Amino acid sequence: MESKLHIVMFPWFAYGHINPFIQLSNKLSSHGIQISFFSLPGNVARIESSLNNTPLNQVIPLTIPPTEGLSSNFDSSSDITPETGELLKVALDQMQPQVRTLLSQLQPHIILFDFAHYWIPSIAYELGIKAVNYSVFSAVANSYLTIPARINDPNKQPTVDDLKVPPPGFPKTSITSMKTFQARDFLYLFKSFNGLPSGFNKIMSFIKSCDAIIYKTCTEIESPYIDYLKTQIGKPMLLAGSAVPPPPSGKLEEKWETWLGKFPEQSVIFCNFGSETYLDNEQIQELTLGLELTGLPFFLVLNFGTGSFDAQNKLEASLPEGFRERIKDRGVVHTGWVQQQHILAHKSVGCYLNHSGFSSVIEGIVNDCQLAFVAQKGDQFLNSKMFSGDLKVGVEVNRRDEDGFFGKEDILEAIKTVMVDTDTEPGKSIRKNHSNWKKFFLDKDIETKYIANLVKELEALVQKA
Numbered sequence: 437m438e439s440k441l442h443i444v445m446f447p448w449f450a451y452g453h454i455n456p457f458i459q460l461s462n463k464l465s466s467h468g469i470q471i472s473f474f475s476l477p478g479n480v481a482r483i484e485s486s487l488n489n490t491p492l493n494q495v496i497p498l499t500i501p502p503t504e505g506l507s508s509n510f511d512s513s514s515d516i517t518p519e520t521g522e523l524l525k526v527a528l529d530q531m532q533p534q535v536r537t538l539l540s541q542l543q544p545h546i547i548l549f550d551f552a553h554y555w556i557p558s559i560a561y562e563l564g565i566k567a568v569n570y571s572v573f574s575a576v577a578n579s580y581l582t583i584p585a586r587i588n589d590p591n592k593q594p595t596v597d598d599l600k601v602p603p604p605g606f607p608k609t610s611i612t613s614m615k616t617f618q619a620r621d622f623l624y625l626f627k628s629f630n631g632l633p634s635g636f637n638k639i640m641s642f643i644k645s646c647d648a649i650i651y652k653t654c655t656e657i658e659s660p661y662i663d664y665l666k667t668q669i670g671k672p673m674l675l676a677g678s679a680v681p682p683p684p685s686g687k688l689e690e691k692w693e694t695w696l697g698k699f700p701e702q703s704v705i706f707c708n709f710g711s712e713t714y715l716d717n718e719q720i721q722e723l724t725l726g727l728e729l730t731g732l733p734f735f736l737v738l739n740f741g742t743g744s745f746d747a748q749n750k751l752e753a754s755l756p757e758g759f760r761e762r763i764k765d766r767g768v769v770h771t772g773w774v775q776q777q778h779i780l781a782h783k784s785v786g787c788y789l790n791h792s793g794f795s796s797v798i799e800g801i802v803n804d805c806q807l808a809f810v811a812q813k814g815d816q817f818l819n820s821k822m823f824s825g826d827l828k829v830g831v832e833v834n835r836r837d838e839d840g841f842f843g844k845e846d847i848l849e850a851i852k853t854v855m856v857d858t859d860t861e862p863g864k865s866i867r868k869n870h871s872n873w874k875k876f877f878l879d880k881d882i883e884t885k886y887i888a889n890l891v892k893e894l895e896a897l898v899q900k901a
């Protein structure tokens with residue numbers, strides 16, 4: 437179906453958000469939909485290189501308003517640290533006048549906005565544009581954390597104990613409680629910074645005022661949570677489908693191709709924590725020693741965020757004494773960006789130890805990599821429980837309740853379950869489930885059906901007065 441819609445995409449400025457917005461843009465653009473993509477000036481070239489190149493599509497740089505604490509040279513998402521992230525939220529709030537001007541010039545039918553842009557619906561409403569939130573988080577994370585039932589008194593912040601249990605009416609699934617360290621991490625959502633509303637309040641505000649919400653998921657994987665969200669949101673809920681990332685372009689860098697090629701099929705553990713998740717030194721020590729204990733080859737990627745330090749020095753300082761020498765014939769430790777999808781697709785890679793980022797897990801499932809999860813924050817904890825507890829496609833590394841500590845033996849245990857003890861339970865079922873879900877995610881018809889349906893629903897939304 438060819439559509440004449442014009443949609444503005446306005447993701448949060450981190451690549452973990454920009455990328456799913458680009459993927460959705462490309463799927464919608466293949467139905468004829470025109471895309472105007474808002475981002476920071478320094479991101480334009482990178483977004484243009486991934487966005488479908490049609491005469492209709494364009495990337496529009498936003499001016500970053502002067503913001504105390506944010507350098508005037510700051511213009512790209514590659515430089516976001518947790519501190520600049522908070523300042524960028526302040527800058528985002530001050531972008532309201534320019535966004536209003538741009539929208540009134542562009543006159544799109546719809547704007548798709550992200551979690552921090554709670555003021556978009558009121559501007560869009562004035563201009564006769566439909567405001568639709570696109571959530572890049574799983575339905576399980578949304579339904580555990582960011583729904584009205586989560587708090588009953590808006591003036592009172594929830595406690596750690598409150599956040600250890602699901603909200604009232606939450607579906608009966610494998611998620612019956614969360615650990616103390618996880619609940620403590622969830623508190624972040626309820627805190628306000630720099631006088632802005634908390635993340636939770638921003639979301640509650642746009643849930644009330646937007647025209648619809650799109651979730652990046654499908655009923656086949658998350659139906660109990662999707663059904664529960666329906667009872668909570670009170671707005672049209674649209675689904676974008678399983679969001680399997682498109683196959684990567686190009687080829688794997690030769691040095692990694694050669695290194696991986698030395699090992700037997702499905703023997704290498706690949707370990708990476710996504711685009712914005714960093715382990716502390718204690719965790720790095722246990723993780724590296726755990727990988728060493730497995731006796732298997734491994735490819736470990738560790739990052740430290742941006743800052744005024746040399747990442748390579750930081751990496752060397754974080755490794756156990758004598759580690760590099762001991763593992764030199766079967767392990768690499770790297771800092772920096774790697775071609776994750778190419779690596780996961782390599783025939784030697786058999787296990788993927790990861791942070792449970794939503795896209796990363798799906799990339800693991802569509803390849804022959806058994807999954808082990810060491811989630812580090814927010815939605816990752818819920819993704820990890822959902823994928824290991826509901827879908828049973830992987831295993832969580834055992835963690836201490838109070839502080840999330842895991843030891844080297846816990847890493848070994850998780851890897852053994854999915855890589856070695858595969859004739860006994862739970863390893864046996866996990867392999868079988870993984871292979872079934874792989875077939876599901878690779879079924880092009882399912883994805884095509886979700887996107888065609890989404891286009892139809894967006895058309896209908898625009899027709900509505």
Ligand SMILES: O=c1ccn([C@@H]2O[C@H](COP(=O)(O)OP(=O)(O)O[C@H]3O[C@H](CO)[C@@H](O)[C@H](O)[C@H]3O)[C@@H](O)[C@H]2O)c(=O)[nH]1
Nearest residue numbers: 452572710711712773774775776777793794795796815816
């Ligand atoms: O060295 C790297 C690191 C990452 N990637 C890619 O980057 C994407 C990462 O996706 P994902 O794991 O979903 O997101 P992150 O950006 O790591 O995570 C953020 O966004 C996710 C939602 O998309 C949330 O689930 C996480 O909590 C949040 O940290 C994937 O396509 C990876 O293939 C690479 O290609 N190379």
